Amino acid sequence: MxxxxxxxxxxxxxxxxxxxxxxxxxxxxxxxxxxxxxxxxxxxxxxxxxxxxxxxxxxxxxxxxxxxxxxxxxxxxxxxxxxxxxxxxxxxxxxxxxxxxxxxxxxxxxxxxTPDLSPIGDSHPQVLAVKPVATFWQRWQQWRNHADKHHLAVVGGGAGGTEMVLAMAEYCRQQQRPVTFSLLTGGTLLPGYGAAVQARMRRHLQRYNIQLQEHTRVTRADNAETLLANDQPLPADGIVWCTGVRxxxxxxxxxxxxxxxxxxxxxxxxxxxxxxxxxxxxxxxxxxxxxxxxxxxxxxxxxxxxxxxxxxxxxxxxxxxxxxxxFLSLLSTGDKQAVASRTGLPALSxxxxxxxxxxxxxxxxxKFGIDLPTMSATPSAPSSQAMPLHCAGCGAKVGSQALSDALADLQPHLNAGIHAGVDTADDAAVIDWPAGQRLVQSLDHFPAFVDEPYRFGRIAALHSLSDLYAMNARPHSALANITVNWHHPKLQGRDLQRLMAGAVRELNRAGCTLVGGHTTEGPQMAAGFTVNGSAPAGVLWHKRGAQPDDVIILTKPLGSGVQLAAMMHGNALRSPWLAATLDSLLLSNGPACDAMGSLPVHACTDITGFGLLGHLHEICQQSDVSMTLDTDKIPLLPGTLTLIQEGIASTLSDTNRQILMHCQARERVSEALKTALCDPQTSGGLVFCLPAAMSEHAQQQLAQNGVKSAVIGKVLVKNRHGDADIFLQ
The missing domain is CATH 3.50.50.60 (FAD/NAD(P)-binding domain)
Incomplete structure (x- = not known):
């Protein structure tokens, strides 16, 4: 972007x-x-x-x-x-x-x-505070599902508490749940509102048989969990706190x-x-x-x-x-009625x-849906702060001060045998390579799909490390290649510091030393890493080696390409789905590699730009086998099929769908699902082929390492009588 x-x-x-x-x-x-x-x-x-x-x-x-x-x-x-x-x-x-x-x-x-819970000791297991409003719906859902809630008390007789107790009572009426309610307030009902409004709202409380307790102070008994109402035990299974903030x-x-x-x-x-x-x-x-x-x-x-x-x-x-x-105040009354109040006007209901x-x-x-504005063209900066023309070649490097400031606080993990890295001013890294170890090296680089440098730095590092994990190699060292936007050096320094802090966080977790890199400035933020890994030759995994009757295990849900495409389409984006996607991209494949390292893995690859079917086809070609997939077992990110059905697809989707020429699908496999199986993945999961007898043990090992996995199919004898290598069931 x-x-x-x-x-x-x-x-x-x-x-x-x-x-x-x-x-x-x-x-x-x-x-x-x-x-x-x-x-x-x-x-x-x-x-x-x-x-x-x-x-x-x-x-x-x-x-x-x-x-x-x-x-x-x-x-x-x-x-x-x-x-x-x-x-x-x-x-x-x-x-x-x-x-x-x-x-x-x-x-x-x-x-x-935040709610002021000081009258009850700042916290209580029975109390559900309405503030913060942003998370109340999720907390209310969890709380309301307890079958032992038979008497709920709402504390706070202002507009918020009164509307809330009526709304909860209406919900329980619809669900036919036998819950009784009370509304407790330290003063009178709806202070600041006119008598006519108060009278109307009292009638609605009575209609739901809500007990109103005015001039009632809720406190906590000394050295006890018991809550008191005017120094008497409060007989409630739960309390919703809707008064007092700080x-x-x-x-x-x-x-x-x-x-x-x-x-x-x-x-x-x-x-x-x-x-x-x-x-x-x-x-x-x-x-x-x-x-x-x-x-x-x-x-x-x-x-x-x-x-x-x-x-x-x-x-x-x-x-x-x-x-x-x-101002006009419109108070909802639980059901689809409301009471209107404005100074100088009669109450309406x-x-x-x-x-x-x-x-x-x-x-x-x-205002925040289909009517969202399109951002105007950003006007030029005032002449006193005008941005300079930007050079190419070596002149495109980020300034030395911005670079040194950004790297000053980084604390990269240090592996043995590294004689020159980011802590020195040498022109190249100097590394002793362990005897008897194979050097496994990979390079990835791509433009930013999110404009948050810290998150993007983490994802870029994880995506690069994934190639090492796919071959059962231990990460050792990395070189960075970073492009930051054409901004003032101050902002460039902030972005570079956040991007590298995110990358180093993931490299350090992997035990991988950042030994150097290159920085440039340009119209779009981008990042990539050359990563070095080590492993004895006999333990490396390859795409060749899958055998008939192997099971196929996948470790991450599919759909990141579609979800990121939805983000580029603007109004197709749904934040809960995108948040789940970004969380998935931040899951390292390291724990999956560790869990499977001692098992007889016949073939492995990570799922990236060619999509699941493209990478499985590579295994089929390299191993001279075919595969059958149980499409019902393949995990997808939330909302992926919905977005595809709305016409959202990655720019690589059409190219990747050419792999379907090598697939045979039953009629029940929808076109939307086929697109999802071809969807290009960023920081995707690993796919393993291993003996069926080891399937249950492998999933147990993965689960112990915190990795969700699914058995999505099995390996077949090579299909010699047609073009299909992969059968979709």
């Missing part, structure tokens, strides 16, 4: 309402020379306005979630799927849960809040100025009071005049945030955020209010 040159990094942490909307706005009018990166611990962002409807069963999860991968792809932003573990605002860096460091020039926080620890423990509850102190322009290059919005911000933690404010803050980020970076005047004094609310919510979500 070609990335426009940039000189400034804008980092958005959190996929809240403000950031999602601000990304759309910034995409339609990009900031010259600015690269935007969104960091989120989840690939989707839940829209809180539709959460009660989701819990009640009125919406499917996908209807209520913003797909952050798709949003970033459409708006030209980078997406980093990780959580932030520490924030060093003075150094302009954040530490991520994957162990990497991410630098920035400007930062915006929209990370929400700032997330990562922010509260940073050097940013925060108030007592850990929320970032900001001025009227949404700017940190202590760090002028940091902005905060939504629930994580503490405004000059305190605001309720409500999504309606976060949505209105998005426009001001987008304007002020652009203004701050380009040194233009900022504008203040002025909270709306009056009924099914038509639900339809009104539903239209508003769906219109909001449409």
């Amino acid at each position: 070609n990335i426009p040159p940039a000189h400034t990094d804008l980092l958005l942490i959190g996929g809240g309402h403000s950031h999602c909307l601000a990304l759309r706005m910034l995409a339609m009018q990009p900031i010259p020379g600015v690269r935007i990166t969104l960091v989120s611990s989840d690939p989707t962002s839940a829209y809180s306005g539709m959460l009660p409807g989701l819990i009640a069963g009125h919406y499917a999860p996908a209807e209520t979630q913003v797909d952050l991968y798709r949003l970033c792809l459409a708006t030209g932003a980078r997406f980093v799927h990780a959580s932030v573990t520490s924030l060093a605002a003075d150094q302009h860096t954040v530490q991520l849960s994957d162990g990497s460091t991410l630098g920035y020039d400007w930062l915006s926080l929209d990370v929400g809040a 700032g997330i620890p990562v922010v509260a423990n940073s050097s940013l100025a925060c108030e007592a509850q850990g929320f970032v102190k900001v001025d009227a322009q949404l700017r940190s009071l202590s760090h002028p290059r940091v902005f905060a919005t939504g629930d994580c911000a503490a405004f000059p005049s305190p605001l309720p933690k409500a999504g309606v404010y976060a949505v209105r803050q998005a426009g001001v945030l987008a304007h002020n980020l652009r203004a701050a970076i380009t040194e233009a005047p900022l504008k203040p955020y002025r909270p709306q004094r009056h 009924g099914k038509f209010v639900w339809r009104w609310k539903d239209r508003i919510d769906r219109r909001f979500m449409d």
Whole structure:
């Protein structure tokens, strides 16, 4: 993917309402020379306005979630799927849960809040907190399936708690589950709402036989698990906590100025009071005049945030955020009814209010669906920061300072016998090779298919190492060949550091020493590694050697080519499917190689660019055998067949499908499945051919090493009477 040159990094942490909307706005009018990166611990962002409807069963999860991968792809932003573990605002860096460091020039926080469980000792096994909203649906699904839940109590009598208890009651009514509910609040029901709204919502609570307990304080008994309601035992099988929040620890423990509850102190322009290059919005911000933690404010803050980020970076005047004094509040009542409230207007209720609310919510979500904007052409950087013309040849090398900064903190694993590597300034690596060992060498290099350098570096290293594992060789050393984008040297250094940190992480895990490499700059990030492995000649695996009656074992699901093609198609992408794919690409084949190293493997290969059928055909040709595959047993990545049926395919798909001339398929094998079997794989699994008597033991060995595997077929005597080498059953 070609990335426009940039000189400034804008980092958005959190996929809240403000950031999602601000990304759309910034995409339609990009900031010259600015690269935007969104960091989120989840690939989707839940829209809180539709959460009660989701819990009640009125919406499917996908209807209520913003797909952050798709949003970033459409708006030209980078997406980093990780959580932030520490924030060093003075150094302009954040530490991520994957162990990497991410630098920035400007930062915006929209990370929400965490539940304040201090009244019950900060945690309790019976308590399910609604915050963070992004993960509540998954946690609720797990929690609700316990058959022992007969009495649920919701703590919090505000809008969120009232809507939630009604939604849960509606779900249990639909499922005919005999669950009783109570709603507990420290004050009165729906404080801040008019008497007419309160009265209507009370009637809906009564309709579901929900017991309302006002002026009730929930605490924890001293030195006990028992929860108390006004100092009396709370008779509930489970408690849903929907009241009280505080700032997330990562922010509260940073050097940013925060108030007592850990929320970032900001001025009227949404700017940190202590760090002028940091902005905060939504629930994580503490405004000059305190605001309720409500999504309606976060949505209105998005426009001001987008304007002020652009203004701050380009040194233009900022504008203040002025909270709306009056807004429409639409409260869902469990079933498809709702109550409307707005200052100065009479309360309205009924099914038509639900339809009104539903239209508003769906219109909001449409902003992140088919109506996503196409990113405008990035304007040129101001003349004072214009990017230079780029040389070719040796002039295309990354600058020495950016290179040295990027490599300074790397700590590559060191194998014996390496006399010159990245820790020296020599022109080439010097290696002593062990006597009696064969040198097994391979080279892989490809352009980045994700614009996140750390993840791409890990995948590129694993993909290269896979060729060694496919031959039962132990990784020894590696040379890197890296291309970074035409950016300012500062940004190049950040990208190179992250890419190499990811690569070295996987090389170190494999016991493989990075001994050197070459770096260039260009229009597209790319990476490759020349890897060296060692093994005695007698233990090497080859593609030749498969024997009739061998079983065929595959260690990873297929479909990465289709999934990555969907990412390039924009709106075909589904974040949960893509996240599962990227997780699969990060699974090393090393544990599979270790598990099978002592077994009589007759043939082995890794599944890469030619797809499963292409690589199996190579084994057939080299071993002079045929094969039969049980297509029902072949694992696929989630959504692969759906995407193929929607017309998504890798650019290599048509070429790879030519292998079907050497295959014979029963009618039940669909064209979509045939395409999946031909799909080119990045960092794919290993396929083994070994005696059938060893099949169960091999799968046990693989499972002990944490490797999922499937027996997908068997080897046959060579078919001498036709063109088919592979039979699809």
